Amino acid sequence: MKPLNPKPSTDLSKDFHAVWHPCTQMKDHETVPPLLIERGEGVYLYDRDGNQYLDVISSWWVNLFGHNHPRLNSALKAQLDKVAHVMFAGITHQPAIDLATRLVELSPDNLKKVFFSDNGSTAVEVAVKMSLQYWRQTGHRNKTKFAYLKGGYHGETLGALSLCGIEMFRDNFEEVLLSNLEVEGPDCYRCPYGLKPDTCQAECFEPMQKTLKEHRDSLAGVIIEPLVQGAAGMKMYPPVYLKKLESACQRQNVHTIYDEIAVGFGRTGSLFVCGECELSPTFLCLSKGITSGYLPLAATLMEDEIYSAFYDDFATMKLFIHSHSYSANPLACAVANESLAMLTENDFLDTLKPKIQALEAGGKRLVELKWVGDFRQTGMIAAVELVKDKGTKEAFPFEDRVGYKIYQEGLKRGVLMRPLGNVIYFVPPLVISIAEIKMMMDTASECIRAVLD
């Protein structure tokens, strides 16, 4: 193996020799080694040399209450002293009962049951498999396809990847992906109808309308990231699109699968988008923030109509045969319960309002930069899109790696970003202070200028 450069510490060499990091061209580590993070405290991470980094993206959008939170740590330790894990078939436990009960209470009224798994991909696979089996068991065996939006991202196991509308993720696996239907969706920054999100009527719903009508007999469901398409570059669109989707799906007898894995648990300023927008998806997929960034856990919620179609005498074999060994891990559930308590007590979500305003104010400053074509925001999620030319909205070519260069500038300044191509985004822990929001956005501005000016 090639040596690390510049001179690595022994542990970084070991990393380079034994670890294959996710979504990483490992050759990049020849010149830019990974940060060796030793501890976290609030919104900051610290490397072995004591350097401090503001965790601008909440460690892949998972952390809500900061690192090393005393209440979350205590909840985990208390459960650990009872039992770390038990099988979840034939057995139940208080942390899972409490979490499921609370999730049902806090989500839209039509969602009645919770099926636990380990990550976003499995939460989506569970919804997809339940939808398929539901149609099969109710006499609609032809309903085997799903519609998804261009730019949509729902995980990377092959079933979930078959619902992904981003070429970069799919390209190497096209031969084996399931045959689903990709549909042109909203693109508010480059709206082909020339409309603005705050006044439009989701005219861009037309392709989905057409797909639903034409393929109703073969469509099992539509999957969607409500309001924010994360991996696509934090592309945002207004709720009116979701309202149209819901009524069209009801009309055409097609399930709606809400993937709130990234946006759930307060990111948008409300607990769940579906609740805030008074929508009733057939399935709701949750993960990431569910344990406030502590442990892997996922949940798929569904309507009673779905559950009932599987509820029968054993001999009918209508049960849902799907399991993961660590389903409903008690440690993860215990942390999730404490995090959910913190999210819902003392009007916590109201405390986000001034922070949301601070993000907006920062965005207004950023958008003045020559290279910032768009600033967009949904609650505590904000992003700027960098362009070569504000007038034409021409993108920087992929090979320029503009985002990657800005990431490196950020590290020098103690701010850990992870741009998506030309999109610099801000998904900080919800407990970030207004001063830290200002610092974060001012530093981003500096980094953009350092790379592009």
Added chain:
Amino acid sequence: MKPLNPKPSTDLSKDFHAVWHPCTQMKDHETVPPLLIERGEGVYLYDRDGNQYLDVISSWWVNLFGHNHPRLNSALKAQLDKVAHVMFAGITHQPAIDLATRLVELSPDNLKKVFFSDNGSTAVEVAVKMSLQYWRQTGHRNKTKFAYLKGGYHGETLGALSLCGIEMFRDNFEEVLLSNLEVEGPDCYRCPYGLKPDTCQAECFEPMQKTLKEHRDSLAGVIIEPLVQGAAGMKMYPPVYLKKLESACQRQNVHTIYDEIAVGFGRTGSLFVCGECELSPTFLCLSKGITSGYLPLAATLMEDEIYSAFYDDFATMKLFIHSHSYSANPLACAVANESLAMLTENDFLDTLKPKIQALEAGGKRLVELKWVGDFRQTGMIAAVELVKDKGTKEAFPFEDRVGYKIYQEGLKRGVLMRPLGNVIYFVPPLVISIAEIKMMMDTASECIRAVLD
């Protein structure tokens, strides 16, 4: 919703109202509610009323050192006080470096790198996706299929399920599963060649031989559970099959994917089957016992030949684009490191030898029962197969739910089994005592007689 019966505690009602348990016909809970487990200690679980249950199946084959182990608890708490989790792209941490380094050291020499994910399904999906992308990037775009054994089980996300050779898991999803090749494999209890595992030459390898030869141009890899097909009913076969597979795959230029998710980490009496049998799979998938049953974590190891085909300048886009938010979770890695230390120090695996003998002695007693057609054992994994008639080996019909009835008898006697159809199996935590092994198997005998005599 229908009421629970007999009178449930309030928490069991809540469970019934909000939780959908994995691999469970929820209607069964009307008459047999789940155990409400409150704590664990060593090989025992305790319900709310203080009833004790011997965890015969290690909570779905995950637990190695018993519940609530002081060393594992301490390791977890020590890491928790530093940081629970950080993103694993652009960042690394000591627990992951140590774990990857140690896994590479302890596995066969040809395995050089570790890719982390969350569960067995994702460990398999990662191997499958890497294999596909490898062939694509090395000029073999037609190699897009995998061969798997009848009876094989490799997880339940749709990609992993497409490698599953058990109808019950596949049936409801056939329309969307990928097109792979199912191959007749070993069936030692009902050997069609009339041979015995300890003297045969894996004559049953012939169908695989034929498949590899005929489909070499379209085959990316073969996936296999070495020595023990778990979900199929702990079906066991001798190493000679694996030796033949390895040389045939090398000859036909096809990857071997070893799924040691269930058998790894000491279950067979050795750390990994591939190491013990001096085999060199292209990929090795690990999960379950990796954290000794504490937390979800998985690892996929692979040859340098695979890694190198992805290692290039970023612009070539040869990188492996796959990630899960909680990849290489530091808490899970810290527990895994401590568990691996315990497995490899003080000749721990040698301490299993008398236990393995005790299992064998118990099996000899069980096989005397009228209904026990077969006793089989590989190290610390043992199973008996119940039959209507020992001579004809005729199986009990599925609808009789013989296993389920025996499970209920076990609960009455403080022993938690979870039969696979007509197969009663024993996969206890490795720290079980010889006296407990005897009690476990005597109780199983009692339960079998209570149901069938």
